[in-house]
Amino acid sequence: MLRLAVTTSSETFERMRGPLGDRGIDVGHLPAEGFALDLSTPPAEPFDVGFVYPSRPMEGGVVTARHDLPWVNTREDVLTSRNKAGVIAALERAGLPVPRSVCVSNPADESDLLDAVESAGLDYPVVVKPNSTTRGVGIAKAHDPDSLSGHADVLSLVHDFRATGDKSFLIQEWLPDARDYRAMVLDGEVVGAVERRLSDGARDGGRWKHNVHRGAEAVGVALPKRHRDLAEAVADELGIRYLGVDLLESDGRVVVSETNARPTIDDDAKYDDGFFDRLAALVERVAKKS
Known part of the structure; x- marks a missing residue:
């Protein structure tokens, strides 16, 4: 059975473990921080492929070298997406709408x-x-x-x-009264999306940030074709296989606010049918190319 290394042990790990296991991929946790490793001793637990490169590049280099891992989303993918200004500049140059x-x-x-x-x-x-x-x-x-x-x-x-x-x-x-969407693009195709919404009370209290970690609710939505096409064009331009694309819609405009090459996997209801089939196929393809 193919072994997939996942460096987070939070929601993403738990939500993907069962569905990918049903598709012949054993998902295991590979710690990428908070460790003390004897680098002269080979790792006891082998992996064939990694999911997303760790958020800490130095530790990521260590675990990549020890396990000789290819990644679905590479170090370059993560660093590209993390640089918000770099993404905006690249998309602007490509003629894609940005703030x-x-x-x-x-x-x-x-x-x-x-x-x-x-x-x-x-x-x-x-x-x-x-x-x-x-x-x-x-x-x-x-x-x-x-x-x-x-x-x-x-x-x-x-x-x-x-x-x-x-x-x-x-x-x-500043884009007033903007609707905030996160589109998930997998292997060049939008496979699900959420709209991040604030409660009426939060808005009345002057809140405007739509981040889920700041109290917004992520509600599964069917994106219009215009939005889907834009998100797919962004992933294609950046060359990232698994990407969260954040879209803001305000006064008839839809723009790309930022991207995330380490997006959280949400619950199944927020993805299109076949999401985990497509994810499993991508993992297998990356492993075979290594």
């Missing part, structure tokens, strides 16, 4: 920052977004130049620490 955005690399002069926002045609409020965080961490809304400068000052202080690897952030246009 108007400014990338700032610290240290940056305040006047240069404000001039860049004005030159990009951005109206306030704007969204300030760290370039490589997940789960909505660090995202804020700036209502005027003074508040934008304040947010930029905080990020500059954080970036002053030598240990801070990513010293960049994004300033993006």
Whole structure:
């Protein structure tokens, strides 16, 4: 039986274990952090293929070398998707719709920052977004130049620490009353989608972030063809086989806000029929090519 290494032991691991096991793939947990390994001793538990490269690149390199693993989503895939500004630039170049955005690399002069926002045609409020965080961490809304400068000052202080690897952030246009979708693209085809919704109480209280980890609810939806085509074009442009594509719809526009090459597998009801058949086929194909 083919053995698939999964470096997370949370929801994704539990939700895929049974369905893939029924399709001849044994899913096992491969720890990729919080360990002490004797590198001179071969691993006791063998794996044939890995699911998604670990979030920590250094530890990922260790487990990849020890097990000689090919990955469904590679290190390059994960790093590409993690770089939000890089994704926006690539999709913009390819003619795919994205929010108007400014990338700032610290240290940056305040006047240069404000001039860049004005030159990009951005109206306030704007969204300030760290370039490589997940789960909505660090995202804020700036209502005027003074508040934008304040947010930029905080990020500059954080970036002053030598240990801070990513010293960049994004300033993006604010899309009012946007509907927030996550489309799952597997092997070039959308296989399911959710709309992330805030409760009426949260909206009335001024909440606007749609991240599930911040209290939003992910509701399974059937995406319109326009949205599906866009998500599939994004995965094709980035060359990533298993990708979450975040879409924002506001005032008739649909844009790609960001992508995730380490997306959580949700419950079955939020995917099209045959999702796990397609996932199993992709795992087997990656293993055979190694």
